Amino acid sequence: MEKLANKMIVIVFIVFIFTINIFNILMPDKEFSESENRVLSQFPKFSIEKLTSGKFTSKFETYITDQFIFKDFWVGLKSDIERFSLKNENNGIYFGKDGYLLEDFTKSDEVLANNIKSINYFNKKLPDLTTYFLLAPNSVKIYEDKLPMFSKPYDQLKIIDRVKNNLNGKFIDVYDILKRKKDEYIYFKTDHHWTMRGAYYSYREFCKNIGLNPFDFNKFDKEIVSNSFYGTFYSKANNKHISADKIEIFKPKFKTSYKVHYLDEDKYTNTLYEFNHLDKKDKYSIFLDGNHSLITIKTDIKNNKKLVVFKDSYSHSFIPFLANHYEEIHVIDLRYYKLNIYDYIKENNIDEALFLYNVSTFSSDENLSWLRI
Numbered sequence: 001m002e003k004l005a006n007k008m009i010v011i012v013f014i015v016f017i018f019t020i021n022i023f024n025i026l027m028p029d030k031e032f033s034e035s036e037n038r039v040l041s042q043f044p045k046f047s048i049e050k051l052t053s054g055k056f057t058s059k060f061e062t063y064i065t066d067q068f069i070f071k072d073f074w075v076g077l078k079s080d081i082e083r084f085s086l087k088n089e090n091n092g093i094y095f096g097k098d099g100y101l102l103e104d105f106t107k108s109d110e111v112l113a114n115n116i117k118s119i120n121y122f123n124k125k126l127p128d129l130t131t132y133f134l135l136a137p138n139s140v141k142i143y144e145d146k147l148p149m150f151s152k153p154y155d156q157l158k159i160i161d162r163v164k165n166n167l168n169g170k171f172i173d174v175y176d177i178l179k180r181k182k183d184e185y186i187y188f189k190t191d192h193h194w195t196m197r198g199a200y201y202s203y204r205e206f207c208k209n210i211g212l213n214p215f216d217f218n219k220f221d222k223e224i225v226s227n228s229f230y231g232t233f234y235s236k237a238n239n240k241h242i243s244a245d246k247i248e249i250f251k252p253k254f255k256t257s258y259k260v261h262y263l264d265e266d267k268y269t270n271t272l273y274e275f276n277h278l279d280k281k282d283k284y285s286i287f288l289d290g291n292h293s294l295i296t297i298k299t300d301i302k303n304n305k306k307l308v309v310f311k312d313s314y315s316h317s318f319i320p321f322l323a324n325h326y327e328e329i330h331v332i333d334l335r336y337y338k339l340n341i342y343d344y345i346k347e348n349n350i351d352e353a354l355f356l357y358n359v360s361t362f363s364s365d366e367n368l369s370w371l372r373i
Helices: 002-026 048-053 055-067 071-084 109-125 156-166 175-180 196-210 232-237 275-279 313-317 341-347 366-371
Strands: 093-095 101-103 130-136 170-172 220-229 245-252 258-262 267-269 294-299 306-311 328-332 352-358
Touching (some): 093 232, 101 232, 109 366, 130 156, 130 196, 170 196, 175 196, 196 313, 220 275, 306 341, 328 341
Parallel strands (some): 130 170, 130 352, 306 328, 306 352
Antiparallel strands (some): 093 101, 258 267, 258 294
16 A cells, blocks of 8 residues: 555656646746746757857756746745745845845955946046946845844945945945935835835935035925835745835925936836836836836926936936936936947037946946947
């Protein structure tokens, strides 16, 4: 009887493995993950050179991981089992105190060094352009006191100091102000972004450092537009026992107008907020409609001040404050914009530039190499 039971278990296991592999072969590949809010890896191009160098096998492994059938279910099951066993991390996301999910951060010397060189190259190439650099810490640094025991992410303050000491141009340090405001809702608990409130305090610090007069906190109406935002950390950790985030937006009480052009879609609008995203998974895309290669914002301010912003998505909730100080803002995402940025700056008579990145992205994004053309 026992032998029969063991045979049945083996047979069921073999059938299960066989069925899963058949599904993996037959099911069409997905291009985008709504739950993770990112583009998924596709089947890599094969060549003998890539195979012998190991690049093909590495990319194939990533492809299999991304396209594995019912991936969200398996990740969620793994997360629940690990939480039951009192494990404090899943898929690189720590289960912090007070409902905070915090992403592990590891050192990345080579990419970081290259990105510093790229921005210094940019400064040297355009010496008459006034350039600022704002490097935002991630929540894992601001909320170190909420990390579980024995977790040891690399200290982001060391990255900030390294960039500050090696970068040409005006460095805007927002770490201290965010640390002082940590008891306010300045970072999402389930997502990798800061909230618009966190962006506001950083905007004030930016203005103080470059000679602008920031608008006071009470010059904006604050509105909670969603109570059901689950961000990227939630998707990675797949912990179903975390409460949703709120999304707050700031609306100027003073009169102002904007003309926003999303050039990759040739779409025009007069608002910096796209409310249709509140009905979708990626609710953070309410800010500037998510990621675009190039956005232009023209305002009713007549001061001939033109700013280009090279950015990651932290800028999306920051730029609505800047738009009240510039006649034109040009927003370029180097992950998608591959034309000559130096020609673009000259053709549009831009006289100021802001690089706005969070520490995690700036330490890992290799697309800043496009500055060295």
